[in-house]
Amino acid sequence: MDIMVKLAIFSHFDYLPLLVVVAVAWLTPLMMSLLRMRRIPTVIMEIVIGFLIGTFLFPYLSPDSNTVLDFLAFTGFMFLMFLSGLEIDVDQIIASLPRRRLTMARYLRNPFLVGFSIFIITVVLSYGSAQILSQYIPMENTFYFALIMITTSVGIIIPVLKERGEITSRFGQMIILASVVADILSIILFSFTAFILKNGFQPEILLILGIFIIFFIFYSTGILLKRVPAIKKLIFQLSEAASQITVRGTMLMLLIFIVLAQFIGREVMLLGAFLGGLLLSVYTHKARSLLLLKLDGMGYGFFIPVFFVMVGIRFDPTVLAGLERSLFLFLALFLISLYLVKVIPSLIWTRLFGFKRAIAGGFLISSRLSLIIAASAIGLQMGLISPEINAAVILMAIITCILSPILYNQISPKPLLPADKLIIVGGSSSAVLMARRFKMHSRETIIIEKSRERHHEIVEKGLHAVHADGNDPEIYDKLDLLPANYVVVLTDSDTENIRICELLRNRYRHNRIIAVAPSRTLEQIYNRMGVETIDLLRTVVTTIENLILRPTTYHTMVETFESFSVEEIELRNPSCDGLQVKEIPFHNDASLMLVKRKNNIYVPHGDTQLRLGDTVIALGTESALDQMRGQLG
Secondary structure: OHHHHHHHHHHHOOOHHHHHHHHHHHHHHHHHHHOOOOOOOHHHHHHHHHHHHHHHOOOOOOHHHHHHHHHHHHHHHHHHHHHHHHOOOHHHHHHHOOOOOOOHHHHHHOHHHHHHHHHHHHHHHHHHHHHHHOOOOOOOOHHHHHHHHOOOOHHHHHHHHHHOOOOOOHHHHHHHHHHHHHHHHHHHHHHHHHHHHHHOOOHHHHHHHHHHHHHHHHHHHHHHHHOOHHHHHHHHHHHOOOOOHHHHHHHHHHHHHHHHHHHHOHHHHHHHHHHHHHHHHHHHHHHHHHHHHHHHHHHHHHHHHHHHHHHHHHOOHHHHHHHHHHHHHHHHHHHHHHHHHHHOHHHHHHHHHOHHHHHHHHHHOOOOOHHHHHHHHHHHHOOOOOHHHHHHHHHHHHHHHHHHHHHHHHHOOOOOOOOOOEEEEOOOHHHHHHHHHHHHOOOOEEEEEOOHHHHHHHHHOOOOEEEOOOOOHHHHHHOOOOOOOEEEEOOOOHHHHHHHHHHHHHHOOOOOEEEEEOOHHHHHHHHHHOOEEEEHHHHHHHHHHHHHHOHHHHHHHHHOOOOEEEEEEEOOOHHHOOOEHHHOOOOOOEEEEEEEEOOEEEOOOOOOEOOOOOEEEEEEEHHHHHHHHHHHO
16 A cells, blocks of 8 residues: 555656657658658658657646656667667677788778778768868867767668668678778767766776776676576576566666766766677677567667657757858758768778769768767767757758668669579469568569559568569569579469460570469470479369368468478587487477488487487477577577
8 A cells, every 4th residue: 555655646747748759659650651751761750740749739848747758768769779789790790800911902802991991081081071160150079079970870771771682792781881880989989088078088987998898797707608508498488488588688788788887977878878789789699589579679669769759859940040141051061071971981992892882882871860869969968069050960860861862772773683582473462472481581582563553562562573574575684584593473364474484485594483284284385395383283182181181280380371481400500419409498489390310300309319410490480490590500
């Protein structure tokens, strides 16, 4: 009763402002989807709508409401920095470190060294640009303003590269690593600079180095604990239970680094949250997809949208009037500078990828979002920048996030499709289902559909489709058809299917063609052409046989078809060599079906020992199979 009485004192808090903010966070992606605004980042719209509701609905917030919303927004900011660290692939950075004598050719091909060089040149150019801009408006600290300009946005860059199929290409990896290096070094520079500007060169600056020492201690301890089988098994059992031990541990790690940073100084909290995410990235390694899903749900589902909506609510464009006559000139020079400090260093990529792609990459890494807003907010709080400059920074973040992807797509040549792509001719329901299945296996699938309406429906489902006629030879040239590519012919017309197969066999001498043969006559025609066929009659008979003799198995497989898949995983992890199946904490949504060892196949049991080189055939969800690949691969 006493507890209830004590809790009752909080019932006077006004939840209406929070309701409005959460409603905006929920409605924004829905509205953007309905209006087909795919090229604009959701967070930009959250800021814009936040500004609108802040102008018309939030002028008279109570102090309690302000406190609660500011706390949630700051927590969202910390969560954003934490997830930024978690997204970084530490193994990729380590793999990029030079190990042989450095030559110019090796330097240009090393993404880490090139990314570091781009960052250094960007810092120099940013400082020069800040000096020029300071001639037009007064600046409290030119160097800190220069640091604001060096930021970039990995969250904008990765979706653009992924959409174009360039995320795994060498050019894509160069861009990503350059952005990651800029993120890491920017955060470190922000933290040290802000601390020095606030406290001067005091011995306490060594406390910041203490965070890195604690980071190393946590890293070493965590790696040792991960190797203890009893702890691995316990954590796995609790992670799927109501206790959700991995999520709780993640939040604990985040708060440990934030609190440690807070003791040193509020300006270092950004670095603390980022290092916490980076540490978790090292811990989880390949088996982090399920944990990332849960953390994304917490962060991007609640805390982070609150932060961006509150950025919009707190945005006051009227302060720009303080720039007076120099307003438009300053904003124009500021925007040009934000692009030049990134585009000029990106010319390093010219020798490898050509001038156009290098320039396009420079424009893409010029997009800025969360980090530039965060740096500006810290600078405003510390009095290092004025409210006018802070408003200008937010405005530039919105402009660059919209403009940079557009410029990149316009300048950069259209990328080649992956070599292992699957081409499906005909956008039937079977084709769509097949494309979804291959998407689960991270395989690029292109559907060729000549009906404009059906093509639009397929694209709306998030699948890659081109509007073209499968009888047109030019489409296969544009798709860069390779001998290794499978082509599945699934149009609604048997006559058209035959013509397409003849085109592929006679003109391209293509051997990997699959078609459906609903009759014996069609099967013979396809066989004479050398086309592999699916016997529809035998498939139907087999399905009916399973339905009668194995009804439970059949219905289970049909009901879980969209969620489960079968995969072959080769055991290459030395730590699993000789372990029994029951000793490995596999995901609950995955099951071992068979183990193939050389020419022998076994049905695994709890006591079955696994050996290096075994091929494990498993059934499970994509996240479960991803975790199993991390454990065994």
